[in-house]
Amino acid sequence: MNEVLVKCEKLDHFGRGLSHVLGKIIFVPNLLPNEEALVKIVLNKKKYMVGEIIKLVKISDDRIRPKCSYESCGCALKSLNYSKTLEFKKNKVTEILKRYGNLENVVKEIIPSDNIYGYRNKITLKIKGGKIGYFKNGINELIEINRCEIASEKSNEIIRVLKRCDLSKVREVIIKDFGEVMVIIKGDMDINALKPLVTSIYMNGKLVCGNENIIVELGDFKFYVSKDSFFQVNTKVALKLYNRVLKYLDNSGGKSILDLYSGTGTISLFLSKYFKEVTAIEINEEAVKCAFLNKELNNISNVRFICGDVSKEIHNLKADNIVVDPPRSGLSIDGINDILKINPERLVYVSCDPMTLARDLKKLEENYEVKEVTLFDMFPWTYHVESVCLLIRKKDNKKE
Ligand SMILES: C[S@@+](CC[C@H](N)C(=O)[O-])C[C@H]1O[C@@H](n2cnc3c(N)ncnc32)[C@H](O)[C@@H]1O
Incomplete structure (x- = not known):
């Protein structure tokens, strides 16, 4: 049997719906507490299973329509009311x-x-076969995206420009947007279309356009943000x-x-x-x-x-x-x-x-x-x- 009816008891620490069925625990991404759903079992281990929603049978009052429809991106709670x-x-x-x-x-x-949207000052985009997206929960399967709702508008503008470029030799693009914008490319591409949008561009570790560091203002202070250093997102x-x-x-x-x-x-x-x-x-x-x-x-x-x-x-x-x-x-x-x-x-x-x-x-x-x-x-x-x-x-x- 690879389809089961489950009732979500609560969310686990990773924001997945947790239920008990067929004598085991089942984790179902995007299923909210008290919701019922017909679920396809996609992983069946000795002690637990993982399922995917086929159809919601009972819908929680706390469910909202998420701003993006990408499955398995990092926003595990995007269907739940913010509060x-x-x-x-x-x-x-x-x-x-x-x-x-x-x-x-x-x-x-x-x-x-x-x-609650557009808050991220840094995003890491994966590129596979010239397509842009995120890797599905740590595995190398690409979820292609057109935009990301938690990234800044400027980052989304850069995604739109990137989609028109030849990315066949690119593996990863990191965008840091602090008002001043840095793009860090792993691989080779023509960067001319990006230049008007950014303060600096790195390609394969080398500065190929603009300033070495960008500057962010925080309270009464200004801070440099560099290519590899950490900054709160x-x-x-x-x-x-x-x-x-x-x-x-x-x-x-x-x-x-x-x-x-x-x-x-x-x-x-x-x-x-x-x-x-x-x-x-x-x-x-x-x-x-x-x-x-x-x-x-x-x-x-x-x-x-x-x-x-x-x-x-x-x-x-x-x-x-x-x-x-x-x-x-x-x-x-x-x-x-x-x-x-x-x-x-x-x-x-x-x-x-x-x-x-x-x-x-x-x-x-x-x-x-x-x-x-x-x-x-x-x-x-x-x-x-x-x-x-x-x-x-x-x-x-x-x-x-
Ligand atoms: C969470 S960040 C904190 C950065 C900083 N407090 C901030 O708010 O921007 C953790 C930092 O620890 C550094 N780090 C990791 N292991 C370390 C170690 N063994 N000794 C010193 N620093 C380390 C990392 O390079 C990273 O910059």
């Missing part, structure tokens, strides 16, 4: 922190995105998030801060206005070069950037407070031990993966109290969410 997507993300992080971190009642609120939400980091650090003046996994130095430079000295560690050389340029661009003198691996560079450093913003993999055991040795009064943990956050908080809780977590909807319609967590050193663990 319900926020509820889903808050419940998901609350559940993960409880189950894997033994933490209850710490998630206070979720801050929505001002723009939703600029407006990033600013709100940095303000929350500042609030959690409870600026009482005269304190030293350590910013670990600092990227192009955005958090460091943002904090430099309010703290005596900031030391930042980042492994990506290009990001650190950008960070130095950013320091100059903003006329800041009290920030020190160190290029290297946090686990190697952190030894012998001291700080009153620490901010960490690691990649999805979270902190290493050594990294946590080093932070515990430095014993900062406050620790602010910015995380894009609640699973690794929960794991790390469980270890940090030996010496720290997890005060609260604020969520930021950096990635509307996807199942992803950014967390900012405040930890305060326990009283019996005071510095001598």
Whole structure:
């Protein structure tokens, strides 16, 4: 039997409808809680199945008509009313922190995105056989697209131009739109049609048109964005998030801060206005070069950037407070031990993966109290969410 009738019980952590049928769990993308559907089984494993909706039999009041009709793109929640997507993300992080971190009642609120469409400042387009699209959930099957609703209008204009070009020798195109626009091409193509739309173009790692870096304005600051360095994908939400980091650090003046996994130095430079000295560690050389340029661009003198691996560079450093913003993999055991040795009064943990956050908080809780977590909807319609967590050193663990 490869067609079944299912009733969705809830969404799993990846935003797929979860049901039980034929004695197994079945995950159905795009099926919402309480909906019923006739489903085709597309994967049948020992313990679970994956299905595709053939026909919706009962439709949820929370279902909306999505702005795009591409199946299996990254927007797993695009058929759900926006306020319900926020509820889903808050419940998901609350559940993960409880189950894997033994933490209850710490998630206070979720801050929505001002723009729920057109919010992404960076998109990565895959090209196969001259066609443009996204790869279906990590496999190399291309979903061809004409536009992407979460990308900026300028990015969509570039997609339209690209579609008229010969892309037979191109594998990937990255578009970074911060007002100034950078296009990064893997492969070969004629770039003349793109030139009027962009500030800079890279082809196979080489700058072939315009400026080496582009500039983004964020609050009172300006930052360079380079070809390879990380920048938060939703600029407006990033600013709100940095303000929350500042609030959690409870600026009482005269304190030293350590910013670990600092990227192009955005958090460091943002904090430099309010703290005596900031030391930042980042492994990506290009990001650190950008960070130095950013320091100059903003006329800041009290920030020190160190290029290297946090686990190697952190030894012998001291700080009153620490901010960490690691990649999805979270902190290493050594990294946590080093932070515990430095014993900062406050620790602010910015995380894009609640699973690794929960794991790390469980270890940090030996010496720290997890005060609260604020969520930021950096990635509307996807199942992803950014967390900012405040930890305060326990009283019996005071510095001598
Ligand atoms: C989530 S980003 C944070 C960037 C920055 N805080 C921001 O808001 O733009 C994580 C950064 O950690 C850096 N990174 C990854 N592993 C590292 C390591 N072992 N040591 C230092 N930096 C690392 C990456 O290059 C990336 O820039």
